[in-house]
Every structure is written in structure tokens, then in C-alpha cells.
Amino acid sequence: MSVPVIVLAPDSFKGSLDAPAVCTALETGLRRVWPDVLVRRCPMADGGEGTLDAVLAASGGRGTRAAVTVHGAGGAPVAAGYGVLGHADAAVAVLEVAQVVPITDPAAMRVAVAERDTRGVGELIRTLFDRGLRRFMIGLGGSSTNDGGAGMLAALGMRLLDAAGQPVPPTPAGLARLATVDAGGLDPRLAASSITIMSDVNNPLCGERGATAIFGPQKGVTADEVARFDAGIANFAGLAEAATGGRAASRPGAGAAGGLGFALQLVGGEFRSGAAVVADLIGLDRALAGADWAITGEGRSDAQTLLAKAPFVVAQRARAARVPTTLVSGAVDPASLAALGDHFAGAFGIAPGPITLADCIAGAEALLADRAAELARVFAAAWARPGRGSDFP
């Protein structure tokens, strides 16, 4: 029996396995059924944590990794990794805000969110300017900050002043006292640069669907802080827009990474689906060409998955290449199966039977390999029989 060519393009299972580990577990399972299966590993990401690793892993010899020490969200120094693809004028810097202000940094999370800022992101960009880089892909997602991107803009030369003309810190607490924004000192290299923002968040900067209301609470913004922080960011955004002559607060994605999506778009950044950019950077379409089956996945799948999350982008690219895509996630919301069924050739969790969430997370690697093996048996059973048509759901 000939063996299929299978593309493995999962996102990470957040809190459990990174995307390369998910690929390895899937491959382990598949090889139980097809020892000589042809596997193309394409660990995915969505602009958040893991984006840099995914892009560098797929770059072959074209990518290098380095780090710069900058201020973390809470003020302590962090070694922020970044990548460079290509050389000289064609060089592209790949950044990930989760490398600078990660929500997984316990030290930063001990500082109140009112005092956290993104100045480290601006410091990193400035350093890369100094090294001659002018093209940037910046992954948003996984940030601990809610400063509207004020910290980054401040580190790039924007001055934030109170009513007495004194500087205010670029934090939610500082923005409450903000009276004047002076954009005259913004680094002129911004205007000469190309910035692509990678995000899976379409939210605007402020309001009911804004950064503070939707993503603030998971960063520690309390119920009675939401309105205050949101108003402070709205005030900052209005002043910054007036000072620069730009408009960005109402654009989709302005609310990504606590408002970094606003600040980066204000200085010319182009907003794109993080997973789509990653798919391009890792050459997913090339991997799918001529493949027979794709498997993707994520920690938990539900209706949100269809809002440009990595598995959805994989399914779309695969459909264009006429490759069926099966979804294998830590868990799948049963209520979303019908909607997922329009895009995926089957959606599966990894639970083998009654099991607790903790056991499911702890055993994810083995359970995932098991699930892949059993699905391979089903695929093989149908695959081995004479073809009866050419469509798949």
C-alpha cells in the first residue's frame, strides 16, 4: 500500500505543548500505522508566543536569532529574542511582543497592571533601527500590558506630559494624568520603515469590545478600573492621533496587545492575520502542494477558531490546495462541531474517556499520539479503497 503525504500544521496547545512538540506527538502516532509515512512538519503560530520559533524553525539557513536586553513590562530587564530573515536590504526582523512583555512573566505580573508599559518594545525597535533594519514583522499576543502602546511610542520619542508640562509615565496610571502629546521627537526612521503587525485579534482600541474591556481582566484589570483605564487610553489615542495626524483607534486590531495594535498602526504598521503571515513565512502552501492530508490543532477549539485562528488558516490554505484538514485539539466544544464541520474533515479532542482537565493536560503528548494513530487507521481504511469522487467537506 502506498502511504499518504501528511502535513502537520498545529498551533501550540497553550499551557501544555508547544507547536513542534504537537508535531512530534502527531508524527509518533501516525508512524504506528504507517512507519514510512511522509510527514511535512509545519508548526504554526498566530503572532503570539511561539511565532518567532515557528518562523525561525521553518527558515532553514535563512534565519538567525538574537536578543536585546530591554525593559520588561514591570521595569526589570528582559532579554528579548528576535529573528532576522535574509540579508542586507532584504533583511526582515521578526519580533514577538511576548518576548518583551509576556503575560507568562511572573515578575512582571507581580507589578500592578496600572504600572506596566511597553517601552521595551520601542527600545527593541530602536536598537534594530540602529542595526540598519527597516522591515519588521511584529507578532502581537500574549502581552501583560494595557498601555495603549504608549510605552512603545514613548521609547521611540513621543513625549507625554501632564497639565503642568511635566512628563507622565506611559502606563495606565500615567495616562490618567495625560494632557499633552508631542510627536515632534518620534524617531524619523519609523516613516522610512515597513511594519507588518501579526495578530489574531480584530478588536478596536476602546469601548465595549476594546482592549481594556475584553483583554484587561485576564491581565489583572479590575472591574472598577476598566472604565477608567479605557477613558485614559481613549484620551491618549485622541491626543496621539491629533499630534501625528494619523487615525488608528477604530481600526480592526487596534485593541491587540493592550493597544500596541493601535500604536503600531498609528506609525504606519499594516495589520494582518497573524496566522496568515506565519503561514506565508513558513511556506505552508509549498508544504501542502501534493499532500494528501493535513492535521492541525490547538489547545481548545470552538467557534472562535473560525475567526482566523491558526487551524482555520491552515484549513483555508489546505482547501485551496485540495487537501482535507483534520482538527485535533486538546478539547473541542461540542456546540461548535457543526460550524467546524464546514471547514475541517473531522474535529477531535484527545480525551480517551472520562478524564479531568488536569490529567488531559498532563497526558497531552501521549493522548495526542494515540488520537493521531487511531485517526490514521480510519483514514487508511478509506484511503486504501478505490476512489469514488473528488470532493471532501
Next chain:
Amino acid sequence: MSVPVIVLAPDSFKGSLDAPAVCTALETGLRRVWPDVLVRRCPMADGGEGTLDAVLAASGGRGTRAAVTVHGAGGAPVAAGYGVLGHADAAVAVLEVAQVVPITDPAAMRVAVAERDTRGVGELIRTLFDRGLRRFMIGLGGSSTNDGGAGMLAALGMRLLDAAGQPVPPTPAGLARLATVDAGGLDPRLAASSITIMSDVNNPLCGERGATAIFGPQKGVTADEVARFDAGIANFAGLAEAATGGRAASRPGAGAAGGLGFALQLVGGEFRSGAAVVADLIGLDRALAGADWAITGEGRSDAQTLLAKAPFVVAQRARAARVPTTLVSGAVDPASLAALGDHFAGAFGIAPGPITLADCIAGAEALLADRAAELARVFAAAWARPGRGSDFP
């Protein structure tokens, strides 16, 4: 796209869904993906509860159902259902001991196991003799008794006496006092009959792997009763063998249904795999001919499944017909996946993610439909592509 022909041949999910309900749930799921799929419903059984229903459901117009009131295990009257297939000399009576002495009968279970017996099974057979029937298929399994089949033999004319020549009851308590067995009064119609025993139990009558040691505890035999009851049954068996000139205690299946497997073999019954007999009676091989996929399942699958349980028999018959069989059970033991993989084209539980056993049982119907739908999407994805060979695992 053409649609596959799919055979649905599950056992019941004990404690949750009977086999026809499992078929319905599977079909509901499959039709989400293939509205016009061709389904052949073959609800299975293994000789235990559900066997009579499965056989009658598959019999079309050939089968009739009736009932006779006999003594239940605890002495109270029970209406014991039975079936008759065919007519006149070709008529076959289909019996199920779970119709007479079911472990699911709360009234009988309130009587101590030491006082329970199987005389109702003998009464039922005698009544059917009176009605002219001489061919019997008797499903063992799901019994509440541990009397070595003494009750059934007593009802058919065997006399059990103590040392003083007084009758003893055919119960574990009575057998403790048994001194003499007189087989002279055994119904002569037994010798003129054909009896096929359907069971999924290979155990001998006595000893470490015997009826009392292995199946006694779930019927209420206490730890300190095991040796005593086992000795009483061994004594009875030796006397009964001597009285009849037969040998049956050490045969495989003698330990089925608390020793009814012994008693029925002693009077000429032929022991067979219950699931295999049911497969024959319901015409499983005909249903599999020309089918593209079979789905089977049971409440819980593990290494025991491969000991002639219904799903295993389905997989064997399907393999002979070159039809791949996928296993969908309430839960699947992860440690048994490798062994199951030699026989099944994929083995799956129905848990959608972290879930309790109670929720899994309560939601079994919907979860099963979901699992069938998602597996159908995988099958369809591979099915739709050009065939590359002809084997399946």
C-alpha cells in the same frame, strides 16, 4: 460524490444505551455528513441481555416473541420472554437467561445469593418442550445466580438429596448439604433436543478461574463465601457427572451464568461464542457483503474486547468480507490501543474533552452521534481521493 455503504453493528452500551439506540445515534451522526448514506443496521449482542431483541429485530417476519411466567432467581414469578424463529420442525427457540434471572432485577437481588437459583430456566425449557420445541439457542450472561445450574436441572427432573435422603433446595445454601444426585427422572426430551449455548465467557465451573471466584462477587458472594460455594458446586458437579455419565465441569464456558454453562453442557448443550451465534442469526455476513465500512462498539473496550466480545466478532466477520471496522465505544482503554489496532480501523471513545463518567453516560446519545459525524468526515476525506491500494489494517 458517491456515498459509502456502512454497516452499523454495535453491542449495547451497558447501563446507558441498548444496541438499537446505539445504531440510531451512529446513523444520526453519519447523516450529518452524508444525508443519503446507505446504512445497514445490525444491532449486536453477545448472548447476554439484548440477545433476544437483537435476534428478533433481525428476523423480519420469521420471528415471534412470547413469554412464560416462571420462578425468578429469588422465587417471585417473572414473565420470561423468549422468541421462536421459523416453524414446525425447523422452529428454533431463542432464550436468554437474563429474561429469567437477570442481575438487573432488584427484587431478586434483595434475596441473598445463597438462596437464589435457576429453576425458572428449567421451567421455561420444560414449557417449550410441552409446546413441541426441540431446538434451543440459550443466551447466558447477565444472571444473578451462582447455583451451578442445579436449579435448572432440578426443574427438569434431577433429584438433589441430603445424607438423610431428604430433598435440598438447588441453591448455594442447599448444595452445601447435598449428598446424592438422582438423574433418573431427568426429562427424556433433553436427549432428543439440540441446545446451543451462547456466551462470551470461557471460564471453567470451579477453581480460581471458576464461576464463583470470578463472577460471584458482582452477584453478592462475599469473600468468605467464595471457597464454600465453590466447594458445594464442585461436589454437586461431581455427583451430577457421575449420575449422568457425562463430563462438563472443566469445559470452557462451564462457568458461564453461575454454572448454567456446566449444567447445559452436561445435558448435551453445545457451547459457542454468543456474539458469533448472534452474528449468524442476524445475518451479519450478508449485511457486510459489498459494504465499505463497518462501525461497532460497546460500553467500554479494552483487551477483554478481543476475547470474542461482539465488536471483535464483527471485526473478524468484516475482515473476511474485506470491510474495515472502526470501534466507537463509551470509553477505550488507552493501554489496549495497540492490541485493538490489529483488528480495528481506529478505536475511539465518545468523550469530547475533560468530562465525568456520569456526564459521559448521560450524554452518550449526543456524544456518539457527534463522534460518528466527525469520523465520517475523516473517512470521507480519504474516501474521496483516488485509491492507492487495497489493504487496510
